[in-house]
Amino acid sequence: MALIELDRVSLxxxxxxxxxxxxxxxxxxxxxxxAGEVVGIVGYSGAGKSSLLRLVNALEPxxxxxxxxxxxxxxRLSERQLYAVRRGIGMIFQQFNLFSSRTVYGNVxxxxxxxxxxxxxxxxxxxxxxxxxGLADKALAYPEQLSGGQxxxxxxxxxxxxxxxxxxxxxxxxxxxxxxxxxxxxxxxxVNAELGVTVVIITHEMEVVxxxxxxxxxxxxxxxxxxxxxxxIFAAPRHPATRRFVRTVVDDVPEAHVLDGLRRxxxxxxxxxxxxxDGARQSQVFAEIVRGDVDLELxxxxxxxxxxxxxxxxxxxxxxEPERVEAVVARIGELVPLTDLGTGAQR
Numbered sequence: 560m561a562l563i564e565l566d567r568v569s570l571x572x573x574x575x576x577x578x579x580x581x582x583x584x585x586x587x588x589x590x591x592x593x594a595g596e597v598v599g600i601v602g603y604s605g606a607g608k609s610s611l612l613r614l615v616n617a618l619e620p621x622x623x624x625x626x627x628x629x630x631x632x633x634x635r636l637s638e639r640q641l642y643a644v645r646r647g648i649g650m651i652f653q654q655f656n657l658f659s660s661r662t663v664y665g666n667v668x669x670x671x672x673x674x675x676x677x678x679x680x681x682x683x684x685x686x687x688x689x690x691x692x693g694l695a696d697k698a699l700a701y702p703e704q705l706s707g708g709q710x711x712x713x714x715x716x717x718x719x720x721x722x723x724x725x726x727x728x729x730x731x732x733x734x735x736x737x738x739x740x741x742x743x744x745x746x747x748x749x750v751n752a753e754l755g756v757t758v759v760i761i762t763h764e765m766e767v768v769x770x771x772x773x774x775x776x777x778x779x780x781x782x783x784x785x786x787x788x789x790x791x792i793f794a795a796p797r798h799p800a801t802r803r804f805v806r807t808v809v810d811d812v813p814e815a816h817v818l819d820g821l822r823r824x825x826x827x828x829x830x831x832x833x834x835x836x837d838g839a840r841q842s843q844v845f846a847e848i849v850r851g852d853v854d855l856e857l858x859x860x861x862x863x864x865x866x867x868x869x870x871x872x873x874x875x876x877x878x879x880e881p882e883r884v885e886a887v888v889a890r891i892g893e894l895v896p897l898t899d900l901g902t903g904a905q906r
Contacts, residue, residue, distance in 0.1 A: 560630055561591035562724065562757055563615055568624035570610050584610035586781040597751050597758045599768030601804055602778035608761045611778070612727050615759070616648045617641045629724065646674060649718030653730040655710040657702040663689070663713050664698040670720040688716040692746055708739035715746055726750060728760045732767055744770050765808045769793060769865055777801045793863065794835050794870040810860040811872050812898050817859065825858050827878035829900035830888060834862070835870040839894040847894065851887035853879040874900070
């Protein structure tokens, strides 16, 4: 049984003014998340991803459909019963949401106080968590004395205080620089791998999901438009929204403006070849080109790594006798997916 299961869930807000239409934040979404997964939910602003997260921790009641967490249907619970469920769900935020008047120790201890954990048990738990996130020496510091990355690590420690089975991260790295983002993601990987916590990350940054997600869910206009293993999403995106996201971090078939420049500089036959680790090797393809007495030059693209698997798109210029080039294109097209971009402009 899935740890988190949404079945045909919708969330609709009433009009904000007379004559306006209702706002359909989430539309008929079904999604299952298994225990121990790291799932990245991706979408542009207004796609519905944060609303979806608020359904999971019952901060918003579903308009229709069911939301189950560990087999319990949240739509059937009272507010008091929902409070108990929320204790098993940790949350971290883009702006950290730390208490400025409390020390790091006090921030991490706060969920324990709310849960009624005896004060005699606080010190050991807080110390354990601060060591886990690498901030044991900052226990008496205040949030204003910390960097953004340190604040987010405090947020992670606080979210873990009550030993949740699920950790929800809402744009948790958007306010951080790239190097600090890597540090925070490393902590989240450890949360999943060492503590067994299921992690759901809301983001618009594909570098984040490439780094950490086992599975990716893409949302647009309140709907899930594509989902699947992270490798498949990056190596072969199907929906236009997914392709737009993937192009921010992966060189695919050159876009029109890039292709125009390539054609001006490279008058030969341009082809884009798609490689993945379960297909033909580059050495096989290049050997076939050389065997056909055709010259090649790599003009665009590269190889990528996602969760330990590799893929990539390489655009080549092939030059030589037209008949030989045509024959080589036909042969290598049988080995790997090939997009024929035609011949560039004459010099």
